[in-house]
Amino acid sequence: MxxxxxxxxxxxxxxxxxxxxxxxxxxxxxxxxxxxxxxxxxxxxxxxxxxxxxxxxxxxxxxxxxxxxxxxxxxxxxxxxxxxxxxxxxxxxxxxxxxxxxxxxxxxxxxxxxxxxxxxxxxxxxxxxxxxxxxxxxxxxxxxxxxxxxxxxxxxxxxxxxxxxxxxxxxxxxxxxxxxxxxxxxxxxxxxxxxxxxxxxLHHPPHRTDYYCEDARYFFTSSRLDGAKRFDLIIEAMRHVDGDTELLIAGTGPDEERLKALAANDKRIRFLGYVADDEMPGLYANALAVPFTPYDEDYGLITVEAMLSSKPVVTTSDAGGPCELVRDGENGFITAPDPASIGARLSMLAADQKLAKRMGAAGRDAVAHITWENVAEALLEQDDAIAAPAVVQRRRPKLTIANTFPADPPRSGGQARVFHLNRHLARVFDIDIVALCSGDTAPSRRLIAPGLVEYCVPHSERHVENLLELGRHVEGAPIDDVTAFEWWRLTPDYVQTLESSAFAADAMIACHPYLVRAIRHTAPTRPMWYEAHNVELTLKQKILTGSAAPLLPLVESAEREAWLTAERVYACADRDLEEFARLYGPTRARQHQVPNGVALETMPYFAPAKRKRLRDAAGLPSKVVALFVGSWHGPNVEALQLIIDAAADIPFVDVMVMGSVCMPFMKRELPANIHLLGAVDDQTRNALLASADVALNPMLSGSGTNLKMLDYFAAGIPVISTRFGARGLLAQPDTHYVEMQPDGLAQAIERFAEVDREACEVTVSAARRLVEAEYDWKIIAERFLQELEATGFPVPR
Structure with missing residues (x-):
């Protein structure tokens, strides 16, 4: 032929x-x-x-x-x-x-x-x-x-x-x-x-066949130095790697100078520049491991080259092709796409070379089937049946989510829920998030996880003008989301984008109730689901007070319409579903409890003893460091005010506050031991989660469940919480957290300070086990998929 x-x-x-x-x-x-x-x-x-x-x-x-x-x-x-x-x-x-x-x-x-x-x-x-x-x-x-x-x-x-x-x-x-x-x-x-x-x-092999394994001296990676390959993740991950193991980077490209500047203070990182093809097998052969963290790579031959050299590969959950070959914990690691998580895995391999060798051998076995013979046989097969196992490219069911904020990066609790739940659902569905964003956001379309695309559509000039005008009469309350119930038409680009995405959608999802009418207009024949993060009316009654109170009827109308017209409603807790029925009467919708969760792969666990060693090594003051995290919602603002009121009674505690909950307090005079950090990057967040002595959750109101509790549990921080703060969770006082009374924060902190280290270790270990068993987003998504499948929605397996 x-x-x-x-x-x-x-x-x-x-x-x-x-x-x-x-x-x-x-x-x-x-x-x-x-x-x-x-x-x-x-x-x-x-x-x-x-x-x-x-x-x-x-x-x-x-x-x-x-x-x-x-x-x-x-x-x-x-x-x-x-x-x-x-x-x-x-x-x-x-x-x-x-x-x-x-x-x-x-x-x-x-x-x-x-x-x-x-x-x-x-x-x-x-x-x-x-x-x-x-x-x-x-x-x-x-x-x-x-x-x-x-x-x-x-x-x-x-x-x-x-x-x-x-x-x-x-x-x-x-x-x-x-x-x-x-x-x-x-x-x-x-x-x-x-x-x-x-x-x-059909994975194809590299063009060379002479890969081999010798020593284990350094981390090695290679590719074109451009933004999509995300070498900056690996360079920043080295800050979390103890010891003197070097990182060797081969390649050239437009991002070279920026990456060299980023690595300038780390003498362990060496840029090799252009490397002749004949030299590559030797560089792989003497590597300890190969970090490879591109964004949504088609295939990624570096993964295969590393495995043919019997080297474990450390990649990320959003790397695309490499995740098809790396089996987490077996022939390498798949981590969250953040430096701390990558660094933790590299440290593990550097500290345990027997583990690295064992994983490398498993990697070589995993790519043994990738040969030109298999590629040619599959391409040239003349019969209708394909000899090799095929993936039938039937169209995956598609979900379109209408939202009033972007999910990526997942900083707030709401963003984390949208991002992490849907990135796991995207294992079987194609999912578009169409986000109506603040006017200073650039329009974009980005693949934020495999199968999960986010469109950010900024408010039009007219929409921004309306918001500014209303904002002059409504002080101290965020109004972008509530007003979207009536003002969605003011941004025609949003309507157009939502309509385009809806064309092939099998279901439309109102994430929060405020875009339910936009969905009805753009996709009148599509099934509509309502994802309720909270009972919005209950939540907004704490926020929309004074001059903002006239907006509450919008909240009630939007939530009522979403509850009564949706085909499915899924909420964080059964108590929220019961509250909807009490407020708005019976609904025809199928109801699901889809609890809040935590992305365990992004949350390194640091037990109290390790926290103390980290703090001592960093020379941090001997004061107790307490952490409070929250977005700008009424219940969080109320909880932070309680912490501020108690500050004078806990002078031996420094309270670090992260998140947009800081906004209403920025211009106020605060006690010296209250530190407002505002929104922080992932590196700062993870550093505080790793070093804080105790986390505070003095919640008195709200709906849904508190994501911050799960983050605290996952990170290994001892938690002081009201019983209401643990609502909707399986967490028990004295087993998983230290209980406080609504007016007893100072007393609870004093009691915590007297708890011996062994008892503290028992509590945080139990909390981490609870999260691993019940609140990993992967587990939550799989349970939801099983419910959808059982009730007739097509779930490809």
């Missing part, structure tokens, strides 16, 4: 992973099969709108009738016409797909009559290769008209819609005999493959 591997050559010419893949496959076919194989390539510039159009047209016109089989893997090569065409996809043009950040639709001022006519034609016409010639001709005709150059921006919304049409026409099932992808992560990307077709995740 005569085979053509058809590939585009970029301009300027460069050799990379794709070229090594095709050469490796060609070499195997030549040397180990009876087939002949040519690489057929065209120069394929893509630096502008018109260059990209030319490249697509060139491949569409390429005659490959002399070959028996054609294999393509990258845009625009799959435009070729052949009756025996296999697509082994590496990626589409990511800048017009999953990493695209611009407008989704062509702005009105750029839509002249011929442009609108073409856009309408594409929207009304199913992508078909037979229409490609007409499409390109109509696009070229626009070049002769006096149209704004902005229309032809690359990347931009016009070229994005054209390329989507061309790719979908080329990849249509009637043209392609078999689909494969270089990883399951690639196979699962939104819009990469036609709905319903089988896609084979």
């Amino acid at each position: 005569k085979i053509a591997i058809v590939i585009p050559h970029p301009v300027p010419l460069a050799l990379g992973g794709a070229e090594n893949l095709w050469w490796g496959l060609q070499k195997h076919l030549h040397e180990n099969t009876e087939h002949s194989c040519d690489i057929v390539s065209l120069i394929s510039p893509e630096g502008s709108f018109w260059e990209l159009i030319d490249s697509y047209e060139a491949f569409a016109e390429l005659d490959l009738s002399a070959y028996d089989l054609v294999i393509s893997g990258k845009y625009p090569a799959w435009m070729v016409e052949h009756p025996n065409h296999v697509v082994y996809l590496l990626h589409r043009l990511r800048g017009l797909y999953d990493t695209y950040r611009g407008d989704l639709r062509v702005p009105e001022h750029l839509g002249s009559k011929p442009v609108r006519s073409l856009l309408d034609w594409m929207a009304e016409t199913d992508p078909d290769i037979e229409r490609v010639t007409e499409l390109i001709a109509r696009v070229r005709a626009l070049r002769e008209r006096d149209l704004p150059e902005e229309l032809f921006a690359f990347p931009g919304p016009f070229i994005r819609q054209i390329v989507h049409y061309l790719d979908d026409a080329a990849m249509a099932p009637k043209r392609i005999r078999r689909y494969a992808a270089n990883a399951a992560n690639t196979a699962g990307r939104d819009h990469y493959f036609p709905d319903g077709v089988p896609v084979l995740p």
